[in-house]
Amino acid sequence: MAIPPGNFAVNLSSSNAAGGTTTGSGAFLIGTSVKVVAAANAGYSFVNWTENGNPVSASSTYQFTITGNRNLVANYKAIIPIGTSVINLxxxxxxxxxxxxxxxxxxxxxxxxxxxxxxxxxxxxxxxxxxxxxxxxxxxxxxxxxxxxxxxxxxxxxxxxxxxxxxxxxxxxxxxxxxxxxxxxxxxxxxxxxxxxxxxxxxxxxxxxxxxxxxxxxxxxxxxxxxxxxxxxxxxxxxxxxxxxxxxxxxxxxxxxxxxxxxxxxxxxxxxxxxxxxxxxxxxxxxxxxxxxxxxxxxxxxxxxx
Structure with missing residues (x-):
């Protein structure tokens, strides 16, 4: 993605492609309020947003003021109910x-x-x-x-x-x-x-x-x-x-x-x-x-x- 002068990039990805999707990536002027959204697919739940491996938000909707390039990862986990509904021994x-x-x-x-x-x-x-x-x-x-x-x-x-x-x-x-x-x-x-x-x-x-x-x-x-x-x-x-x-x-x-x-x-x-x-x-x-x-x-x- 080409970044216009004076703008910073927001790059989004998912930890597991099957887990869900993200929206809100793009190029933004410094000081802009940016909102990114993670949407879990069926059978998965959202865990958190991380950047460089560090948690930055536990909310699927994460809003922040941009001051530099951001590379955010939406993390999802699979939902498997425990007990007899899954594997009854x-x-x-x-x-x-x-x-x-x-x-x-x-x-x-x-x-x-x-x-x-x-x-x-x-x-x-x-x-x-x-x-x-x-x-x-x-x-x-x-x-x-x-x-x-x-x-x-x-x-x-x-x-x-x-x-x-x-x-x-x-x-x-x-x-x-x-x-x-x-x-x-x-x-x-x-x-x-x-x-x-x-x-x-x-x-x-x-x-x-x-x-x-x-x-x-x-x-x-x-x-x-x-x-x-x-x-x-x-x-x-x-x-x-x-x-x-x-x-x-x-x-x-x-x-x-x-x-x-x-x-x-x-x-x-x-x-x-x-x-x-x-x-x-x-x-x-x-x-x-x-x-x-x-x-x-x-x-x-x-x-x-x-």
């Missing part, structure tokens, strides 16, 4: 770890929450040193703060486990099929290492990598992240998922059509809904849930149900 939400074919552990593992398998039997839960409860409906072990369930335990456990697994599969299908708000597609070509991600729906036709640089999720306590990953989720050794602004692990969904591999000493947050294997290497910690349609393998790992 059903009775799968009663488990820290739930699988169809098995759960195995080596080393000193710690799980806070229930674990269970179905249609696999209790013999598919290995390394836990299970002790059958007197009612035959569940078992326990010193390394699980909760109950252990399997399809071959006493009634009503088999029916309950069938329902929980069905709910897990439905949750995966629902989460993987979300299209609202408009997804952010193939962001950073699947390598989100060192990035800051705001709430929203993200979709990749590839795998997703988180290197030891980690990734930061910033948003409020009622904000939701849904990550639709068509291939594998790979979290490298010592990577950390950092939560800022009150973001909560229970509102983060990693929907993985391949397998999820968490490297040594990773610090991971969120619910993994995996079509296949979830593997935790030595010292990996998860604040969330591991819900796999095949197996979960642990190696001196920690899982804490949020």
């Amino acid at each position: 059903g009775t799968a939400g009663d488990f820290a770890i739930l699988t169809k074919s098995g759960i195995s552990t080596t080393g000193t593992t710690s799980v806070t929450g229930n674990i269970g398998v179905s249609p696999a039997s209790a013999t598919a839960i290995t390394g836990f040193g299970l002790i059958m409860d007197t009612n035959g409906q569940s078992s326990h072990t010193p390394i699980v703060t909760g109950k252990v369930y399997a399809s071959d335990y006493a009634v009503p456990t088999p029916a309950n486990m069938t329902t929980a697994v069905s709910n897990m599969e439905t949750a995966f299908t629902t989460a993987n099929g979300l299209v609202t708000p408009a997804p952010i597609v193939n962001l950073y070509a699947g390598d989100v290492s060192g990035r800051i991600l705001t709430p929203g729906l993200y979709k990749w036709s590839t795998g997703v990598l988180i290197s030891n640089a980690g990734v930061t999720l910033t948003g409020g306590p009622n904000d939701t992240w849904v990550f639709q990953i068509a291939q594998d989720l790979t979290v490298n050794n010592s990577a950390k998922i950092t939560l800022l602004g009150g973001a909560q692990a229970k509102n983060i969904f990693w929907v993985v059509s391949g397998q999820a591999t968490l490297g040594t000493n990773t610090d991971f947050s969120g619910i993994i809904l995996s079509k296949t294997l979830i593997s935790l290497n030595t010292g990996a910690k998860v604040t969330g849930r591991l819900l796999a349609q095949t197996a979960v393998t642990l190696n001196a790992s920690t899982v804490i149900q949020p």
